[in-house]
Amino acid sequence: MQLTKILTKKLTSFWLLSLAAVAFVFLLSAVMSFIQLTYSFQQQKVTELETMLVAHHKQHGNSQFATWLPPLLSAYNAVDFTLTHDKQVIYQLHKDNPILPKSSLTLYQRQLGHGLSLSLTLPAPFALYHLGWSEVIILLIGFIAIGLFVRFGHRWYSRELDGIEQLAQRSKLILEGNLTQAAQVPTNGKPRLINRALTKLLTDLDDAHKERGRLDQFIRKDTFLDKQTQIGNGIFFQNRLDALSHNQKMIAHGVLMLIEFDDVDLVEDKLGESDLTAMLTLTTEAITAVLAQYEDSIFARRSYQQLVIVVPQLSLAEADQLAQRVLKACLALPFYGIGNPENFLHLGSAFFKAGDLQVQLIDEAEMALRAAQLQQVNNWFMYDKGAVDEEIAKGSVRWRSFLENALVSKRFFTLQQAVVDSDNSILHYEVFSRARDHQGKDVRATLFIPMANKCGLMPQIERQILEQVLFTLMPKNDATYCINLSLDTLVSRAFVRWLQSTLLEHRPLAARLIFEVSEDIIVKHQKNLALVKSLDMLRKMGAKLAVDHVGQHVVGTHYIQEFHFDLVKLHRSIVRQVHQRSENQLFIRSLIGGLYRAEVKVIAEGVESFEEWQTLKILGVSAAQGEYLAQITEA
Incomplete structure (x- = not known):
């Protein structure tokens, strides 16, 4: 652009210079023409004078020149005039005080014939011209x-x-x-x-x-959504359940519910496929409305006549309440035309805690569902092993008190996990948070973050974590750190003002920060002006933006380029066993193809095996993180 402006100015200057040169040549030609014309006119008058002198000499000889020459020479503005015949002066006129200097006088000396010669001095023809x-x-x-x-x-x-x-x-x-x-x-x-x-x-x-975004969303829908109900299918459910487990053991507590409709095939024969689809659509919409307050809930169609719900971070009492609400919402629907409306819908629940086997959890939910069906009435049954962690049993008041004390005592601390590229070189570190209770035991983020969101304390917690990164970790090395921010934090005016002033004060540190936001937050709140302004401010400060949990939900990916994200992080449900799941590979290829020519890196999280990492590299994933890569970097 700067070069273009310089060339434009040069071109304009050249045009003006060319125009001035043309005007100068035109004026010079006009002046030269004027001078030449006046000289030609003066020479013509001198020639006429010569003719008159010769004619007079032939007729009167050398006499009577004084009678008519003085007024004529005065009209010519003659300064000096001498007429001789055979070298004898016949007539002479001389002005002692010429009007013009000698440098502007013109001398004419001519031989007229018959022995006559003329010497005439006249002023320059243009010298006597004055503008009116x-x-x-x-x-x-x-x-x-x-x-x-x-x-x-x-x-x-x-x-x-x-x-x-x-x-x-x-x-x-x-x-x-x-x-x-x-x-x-x-x-x-x-x-x-x-x-x-x-x-x-x-x-x-x-x-x-x-x-391209619509095509990518179509591929994801065709792969992970049930075509009849437009909720997750069996593949989607298994991916999400695998993401909640590690080595087939659950990593958090929660509840798994199975909802089954009896004799669906008979109902379809009686009502038709369209009416059955309408009934299933009403049911899924009602359940979705009940699950709207649970952000990380999983809702899918496990089989032809069975739906499944998984809600992590839920206490046993809350699981009971949720089961009652789901059953009540379903039974409130008009199930007309079914065989037995009083014994048509059953719900089986299994509560799980961290460390429970995934296979055992599904078996327990199946047993609970069979127990509900044995009652031969629309009902639900909870399979409860009676083992509930003390942390899970804490009430909201106790959690709020614990979190506030941890903030005041600064008992939140950070853990780091390396993100490595295809050459196993460390790109940056992702920062995770932990808290310590009064007994010095570590409290997992999966436990306190849901409670912190309920209590509205996430901005204070994430500010404390960010302060540790800025003033404790970053001065020790030149590494780049990735920090996850919640919706409450990004829309908090106090937090945003503090972060902006801090980054302005420590401007070089901004380039070494990556702020990570969940895909679910971006998709649901992409029209939130406070969120958009916060992300734009972070990008203008020089920090990079990342979106994580990509693939957790079936949504389009056009937002990635609209919000100018630098990094895209695949959800662990897409990464888990990717070498054995062609549908997950198809999703990754579609995502990377949609980001072609965009300067966006795709990163995988939760890599736990060599086969997963090799498959991801073949698919074009730029970098990854997980236990397998952590072992490589530590070695």
Whole structure:
């Protein structure tokens, strides 16, 4: 752009210089023509005088010259005149005080014949010419007209070149990948044909990106959604359940519910497929409304007549309440035309805690479902082993008291996990948070984060974690750190003002920070102005933006480029056993293909085996993190 402006100024200056040169040549030619014309006119008068002198000599001889020559020579403005015949002076006129200096006089010496010779000194023909008022006015009008024309031409020329500047600006934005800004540049650039072509190409490219996002979402839907109910299918459920377990052991507590409709095939024969689909749609909508307050809940169709719900971070009492609400919401629907409305829907629940086997959990839920069916009435049954952790049993009041004391005592601390590239080189570290209770025991983030969100304490907790990263970890090395921020934190005015002032004060540290946001937050709140402004502020400060849990939900991926994310982190449900799951590989290929030409790195989390890492690298994943890679970096 700077080079284009310089060239534009040079071109404008060259035009003005060329115009001035043409005007100068024109004026010089006019002056030379005027001088030449006056000289020719003076020579013509001298020639006429010579003719008159010869004619007079032939007729009267050498006499009577004094009678008519003085007034004629006065009309000629003669300074000096000498006429001789055979070298004898016949008539002579001389003015002692000439009007003009000798340097501006013209001498004519001629041999007239018949022994006559002439010597005449006249002033330069243009020296005696003086401009009158009318001529001065005409010249002024001419110069003003020229000045106006030059000004008009300069403004027109500059305006035309400004159009080229706009084209250059749009071209630069396109080359830098800022397609949205390029589309927003005023569309009056010239040549207009090129400008219209750029606008059309940008529009087509935007449509292509949206179409790519729709295609990617279609692939995800076709792979992970049930076509009849538009909720997760069996593959989706297994992926999400695997993400909640490690080595087939659950990593958190919660509840798993199985909902089964009896004799669905008979109902379909009686009502038809369309009515059955409508009934299932009403049921899934009612259950989805009940689960809306549980952010990490999993809802899928496990089989033809069975739905499954998994809600982590739920206490036993809350699980009982949820089961009652789900059953009540389903039974409130108009199940007309079914065989036995009083014994049609059953729900079996199994409460699990960290360390429980995944296979055992599903078996327990199946047993609970059979127990509910044995009652031969629409009912639910909870399989309870009676083992509930003390942390799970804590009430909201106790959790709030614990978190507030931990904040005051600064008992939150950080853990780090390396993110490595395909060459096993460390790119950055992801920061995880932990808390310590009064007995010095560590409290997992999976336990206190849901409670902190309920209590509204996440901005204070994440500020304390970020302070440790900025002022404790970063001064020790040159590494880059990735920090996860919640929705409450990003929309908190106090937190955003503190973070902005801190990054302004420690500007070099901003380039070594990556702020991570969940995909679920971006998709659900992408029109939240406070969230958009916070992310834009972080990016302008020099920090990078990352979106995690990509693939956890079936949504489009157009938001990645709209929010200018630098990193995309695959959810562990997509990564788990990816070498054995072609549908997960298809999703990763589709995602990476949609981000082609975008400067976005795709990172996988939760890599636990060599086979997973090798498959991810073949698919084009840039980097990864997990226990397997942690062992490599430690070694």
